Amino acid sequence: xxxxxxxxxxxxxxxxxxxxxxxxAGKFASRFMDALRTEARIQGTRCDVCxxxxxxxxxxxxxxxxxxxxxxxxxxxxxxxxxxxVEVPFIDPMTGFERPIPYGFAFVRLDGADTNIYHFLEExxxxxxSIGMRITAVFKPAxxxxxxxxxxxxxxxxxxxxxx
Amino acid sequence: xxxxxxxxxxxxxxHVARRLDVSIPEMVREAVDRCLGSKxxxxxxxxxxxxxxxxxxxxxxxxxxxxxxxxxxxxxPLFKLNNGGTVGASVAVAAAHLVASGLYDVVLGIxxxxxxxxxxxxxxxxxxxxxxxxxxxxxxxxxxxxxASTYVAESGVTAEQAAKVAVKARRNACLNPHAHLxxxxxxxxxxxxxxxxxxxxxxxxxxxxxxxxxAVVMATPDRAREMTPRPAWVVATETAHDTQFMGDSxxxxxxxxxxxxxxxxxxxxxxxxDPRAELDVAEIYEPASYxxxxxxxxxxxxxxxxxxALIDDGVTLMDGELPVNPSxxxxxxxxVGATALIRVAEAALQVMGEAxxxxxxxxxxxxATGYGGNAWSEAVIVKGSAP
Numbered sequence: 001x002x003x004x005x006x007x008x009x010x011x012x013x014x015x016x017x018x019x020x021x022x023x024x025a026g027k028f029a030s031r032f033m034d035a036l037r038t039e040a041r042i043q044g045t046r047c048d049v050c051x052x053x054x055x056x057x058x059x060x061x062x063x064x065x066x067x068x069x070x071x072x073x074x075x076x077x078x079x080x081x082x083x084x085x086v087e088v089p090f091i092d093p094m095t096g097f098e099r100p101i102p103y104g105f106a107f108v109r110l111d112g113a114d115t116n117i118y119h120f121l122e123e124x125x126x127x128x129x130s131i132g133m134r135i136t137a138v139f140k141p142a143x144x145x146x147x148x149x150x151x152x153x154x155x156x157x158x159x160x161x162x163x164x
Numbered sequence: 165x166x167x168x169x170x171x172x173x174x175x176x177x178x179h180v181a182r183r184l185d186v187s188i189p190e191m192v193r194e195a196v197d198r199c200l201g202s203k204x205x206x207x208x209x210x211x212x213x214x215x216x217x218x219x220x221x222x223x224x225x226x227x228x229x230x231x232x233x234x235x236x237x238x239x240x241p242l243f244k245l246n247n248g249g250t251v252g253a254s255v256a257v258a259a260a261h262l263v264a265s266g267l268y269d270v271v272l273g274i275x276x277x278x279x280x281x282x283x284x285x286x287x288x289x290x291x292x293x294x295x296x297x298x299x300x301x302x303x304x305x306x307x308x309x310x311x312a313s314t315y316v317a318e319s320g321v322t323a324e325q326a327a328k329v330a331v332k333a334r335r336n337a338c339l340n341p342h343a344h345l346x347x348x349x350x351x352x353x354x355x356x357x358x359x360x361x362x363x364x365x366x367x368x369x370x371x372x373x374x375x376x377x378x379a380v381v382m383a384t385p386d387r388a389r390e391m392t393p394r395p396a397w398v399v400a401t402e403t404a405h406d407t408q409f410m411g412d413s414x415x416x417x418x419x420x421x422x423x424x425x426x427x428x429x430x431x432x433x434x435x436x437x438d439p440r441a442e443l444d445v446a447e448i449y450e451p452a453s454y455x456x457x458x459x460x461x462x463x464x465x466x467x468x469x470x471x472x473a474l475i476d477d478g479v480t481l482m483d484g485e486l487p488v489n490p491s492x493x494x495x496x497x498x499x500v501g502a503t504a505l506i507r508v509a510e511a512a513l514q515v516m517g518e519a520x521x522x523x524x525x526x527x528x529x530x531x532a533t534g535y536g537g538n539a540w541s542e543a544v545i546v547k548g549s550a551p
Contacts, residue, residue: 010185017223021294029295054412056296062407082317082416084309084362091286105306105362107314107411116411118300118310126363131317149299 028057031071037147040139042075044113052114075110076137077158082107082116085126104129108155120154123161134158168551169263169271170388170395171256171512172381175199179344179376179497182280188222189234192276195377195502196235199272202518203391205381207236211268214243214259216251216275217501220287235274248291249449250403251275252378252505253534253542257401259382260544264398269384276377277501284373284500291537297410304451305370307410307537309362311417312454316364318418318469319461323364325472326453327355330368330495332475333450336482337492339521344374344497355453369453376499378506385550396512396530396546400433402426406539417455420462422541423533427463430531430543439486440465440479444527445514446488447507449535450495456488463533482524490514490522504534508544515548 025033028045035041044055049066055074060067083106092099104121106129122138123129135155145151175198177183183191200206213235215228224230228237228244243262245254252275259273285304292298301307315321334350337343350368358367381391388395404425406413413421427439436442448463450456457471465486466474474480480488489495491510494503511530513519527548534542 010187012184015223023294025295033295056293056409058408062412082310082314084306084313084365086306086309086362087359088305088361090306091283105300105310107310107416115409118297118410120300131313149296 028059032057033147036151037145040076040142041073042110042137043071044074046070046072053112054115055110055113055117072112074112077134078108078110078113080106080129080131080133080135081109082131083121083129085124085129106155108135119149119152122154122156125161128161167264167266168385168397168399169260169382170385170397171508171546172383172388172391172395173199173203173205174509174513174518175202175379176342176506176509177376178342179374179499181344181372181374183278183375188224188227188276188278188281189231191278191375192231192274192377193234195276195379196272196274199379199381203381205391209270210236210240210272210381211270212241212243212262213237213272213274214245214255214262216245216247216255216505217277218248218251218287219246220290221282221284221500222278223282235272241268248536248540249451249500250504250534250536250540250542251501252503253449253508253532253544254403255505256380256382256508256544257403257542259380260398260401263382263384269387271382272379273382273505274377274379275502275505277499278375279373279499280375292410293408305365306362308370308452308455309365312364312452314416315418315454315458318415319458319471320469321454321457321472323356324352325475326364326369326457327352328475329450329453329456330355332481333489333493333495336490336522337496340491341520342497343492344376345372345492346496364454365452371451371494371498372496374497374499376497376502378502378509380505380509380512392516394516394548396515396548397550398544399547399551400430400545401543402429402433403540403542404429417458420458420541422539423459423462423535423543426541426543427531427533430545431464434529434545434547436529436545439463439531442529443486443531444529445490445511445524446486446531447491447510448488448493448531448533449504449507450489450493451498451535453495456493459533460488463531482522487524490519490524504542507532507534508546511544511546515546
């Protein structure tokens with residue numbers, strides 16, 4: 001038997017998969033998304049033990065294991081608690097396409113909430129964004145809302161940037 | 165732990181961006197061969213195997229089955245872990261627990277990732293709940309940009325201080341034959357001039373994407389002493405979670421709750437009061453330059469807000485008071501599933517005196533950490549003398 005000839009690189013096998021998933025959002029997300037879609041309301045749940053208002057809403061407080069017993073309105077304004085401007089190309093897993101860059105991306109602490117949510121910023125110039133800056137939710141028009149977090153398009157500065 | 169386990173052997177592949185020449189099982193086999201071969205062990209001496217990676221990155225299911233023969237696991241107890249960036253450290257912790265519990269005498273721990281074969285950044289977003297976070301996530305990089313901003317605001321750390329970490333990592337990597345990014349001439353200016361990815365993070369502030377595997381052999385005290393004259397004794401392990409949502413932790417990177425919990429626990433178990441003075445070396449999971457500085461603080465190497473001063477003062481350099489990541493760390497090498505096991509393996513090599521050109525002289529006590537998206541941390545203390 002002749003020896004196996006040397007190879008520089010092994011065979012590559014291409015595989016393209018197109019899997020589709022369908023998740024149950026659950027009772028808490030469903031109620032939240034319904035209020036967002038129908039009334040442009042943002043809500044959290046209050047922990048019965050530590051009194052913190054948690055957004056996203058959930059049945060049990062992760063920090064103290066207390067039950068949440070009350071739905072409360074939060075926002076639609078709040079403050080930025082962390083931020084970046086994404087400048088690296090990135091495939092959006094919700095669409096399968098590259099998300100247009102640059103875009104502002106932040107932790108938002110909505111008024112009345114004790115936790116932060118991730119969302120997009122209207123502003124994409126890094127030097128026009130700061131921690132502590134007040135922002136407010138920009139909602140899609142009612143007919144276009146479909147009961148997802150994308151019913152909030154992004155958050156916009158309450159005060160326009162200094163050069164505008 | 166009631167009983168003790170010790171690391172007796174370590175093996176790694178030479179980590180690179182793309183291993184086009186080998187399949188995943190072949191790549192993993194290389195690490196296992198190097199690990200067992202380093203102490204003239206053979207697969208017959210292994211009682212059980214623990215293996216970990218992130219299946220979604222490569223799009224494979226049941227990977228432990230199709231590498232069972234390659235790693236000598238067929239017919240043996242084989243456990244698979246799959247828990248994000250921490251998985252490699254979890255493999256080490258699980259292997260230590262399996263030995264210390266008395267169930268098995270010799271356990272082989274394996275972790276690997278072949279990032280070049282899949283879609284890591286998009287796969288990472290599936291960590292987020294589809295209703296709340298997945299739709300707005302931006303892979304690891306955007307998430308780190310936001311987290312780094314919270315640390316900068318809290319500590320006043322500068323881009324120059326972060327760049328010094330990036331430089332330290334790539335220079336240390338030049339002394340490690342297994343490291344991926346080796347840049348002997350890299351400068352702070354070069355880091356500061358590299359392309360902005362997600363402010364404040366520039367290209368050279370981030371870890372690379374690597375293909376690689378790592379293996380360790382964990383054994384009971386009696387078996388360990390038979391296998392090697394100076395094993396690395398696993399004296400304390402801990403794993404700690406945070407809550408589900410990214411935004412639940414108010415200061416994220418600036419006060420990394422899961423890392424504080426895990427490291428405080430192992431310090432307490434190991435009787436360590438002043439980690440900066442009592443640790444001889446640390447191999448920490450620093451996916452970004454800013455993260456390393458923040459972790460100095462959460463790991464109590466310094467006071468809050470002093471992470472930048474620690475690198476300015478050279479404390480964590482190879483010849484400093486507490487060298488951090490003499491291997492070059494995650495900033496130089498990141499086959500994600502393997503990355504946290506490499507931290508434990510490198511800490512063990514330092515204790516065993518087998519780290520070669522990046523050996524820190526006289527290491528008795530070493531810390532290794534694992535990191536999983538800020539929400540999950542692991543910490544391991546290894547020592548040169550039996551507890």
